[in-house]
Amino acid sequence: MILDAIQPNLAMFIRPLRLVSSGWTGHVPFGSWLVAVQQPRILVELGSHFGMSYAAFCQTVQNESLNTKCYAVDTWQGDEHAGFYGDSVYNDLAAFNDKHFAAFSRLMRMTFDEATTYFEDGSVDLLHIDGLHTYEAVKHDFDSWLPKLSDRAIVLFHDTNVRERDFGVWQFWAEITKQYPSFEFDHSAGLGMLAVGPNQPAEVRKLFDLTKEQVGTNAVKEVFSSLGESTLRRWELESTRQELTSKASDVERVLAQLANVDEELRTLQKEHLRAAGLLEQYDHTVKETHARNEALSNELARNEALRSSELSRNEALTSKLARSETARSAVENSLSWRITKPLRAVRSIFKG
Template identity: 45%
Template sequence: MAFELLDHPIVFAQPARWSRVAAWHLHIPFAFLLVDLLRPKRVVELGVHNGDSYCAFCQATAALGLAADCCGIDHWQGDGQAGDYGSQVLEDLRRHHDPRYGSFSRLLPATFDEALRHFEKGSIDLLHIDGLHTYEAVSRDFYSWLPCMSDRGVVLLHDVAVRQQGFGVWQHWEEVSKDYPSRLVRNCFGLGAVAVGEKIEPAVRDLLALPEPRWQALEGLWEVLGQANERRCADSGESKGARRSWARRLFRKGSR
């Protein structure tokens, strides 16, 4: 059956987690959709930071009633691109995350290499890589974790569209998108979806294979939905100044 967006109303849900860091905000409707299409049994995120993307995966998992376990991995100390920060970032995230998702999700303070020992081969259906964004770092993360991906596995790569300040995800994307079925969401710094499993979920395959005009229409919809969520966030107290300040840090200092 061909992909039909209206079969997946979770796309229109309002995100429960909405931090001051806007790097992932416009991708949240896509995250909701992907969880609905893939129905993952295990979700892992490398590079959680404030948790907007990770909590979107958890929110969709809970809303859809999926029997899944989720794990968000970060050392929560920052880096040369995200900037340095203290324990308050993880503490704030736990206050949101633990009461809502603690029954099926855990936040694991660790490096990505340290965390690998917790996951057996072929066990992860959805992996989001959003750590250090140099070419060397993202390639290492991708290939280190690739054996852990299931035969239905999908990997998401964030910041594919950023080509400055040491960001090299775009180089890695150009390589892996030639080897696997893939599609790029071009708004909000770029999010690449790579189907690395040998048995791609039919619904995911249909989404990735959409004709370019329909894909562009979806990109436009995700952007409109994300902007609507931003307006709701602004109405609840988020200042435009804070968002502009974050944007200046991204393009002047390479933070995300």
């Protein structure tokens, strides 16, 4: 059935070089198939953000060796639907683009309206509109770029199947498909393909004709939805791999930190043992000092006892001497002592 609907090509089995978080990931196989079939001379994307869709377009141009000039237009500041972000998103995509697609791809950091002045009327073959998703913004982007579209132009609209948060792509899609041939995928938030130029490749015309035949339409949708699901799984696996790699790095970092902690613990243990030795030495010194102090205290006590005994003896002798002196004074002052004084004098003469 798929062979009756469209002609498969190798591009639809693309293995994206760039896998990032994006609502467009599920449409990468179809986008690659379309670029390979249409072979646009100039491809412009309005709103690239992380660059999932743009990188897939460029990779197909490179793989198919197409003579295509690719341009991604974005302020890389964000909006109310994509969220607001800093320069890191642009810098990352610019580095990737310079590394892989610098020969034919340019990032144009400006508004969509400003970028229109850099393209001639009737020059753009493939236009991807994926900027601010309000009805007014999408209509303005389409109308302002319509003069730039060639007679073989195709316009892609992302998020045609989102009806929330003031998304209005589905409303504009319902209006514009009344004027041009179209084909819409429902998966991954929806993707609409609009044939603005009348001169389309046979394979693309066959796809638009499928809208009249439900079985073929469902078959094509199922094929690209399945391929898109496979790409999503690849992104999930890559994200898991990166997460595991990051966790492995975290584990290695933790192990390194634990090794440092272990080394610090060994150092602390050595210091603890050294401190314990010093404490033991100090304790021994204290005990020796205490023993010496105790010996000195005992010696001082003995000396004090001897001094007290000596003082007691001195006090006794002093008391005895005082009594003797008192007795002598008493004798000398007595009457008999005075009467016998001449006799003691004569005795001393004879003794001499």
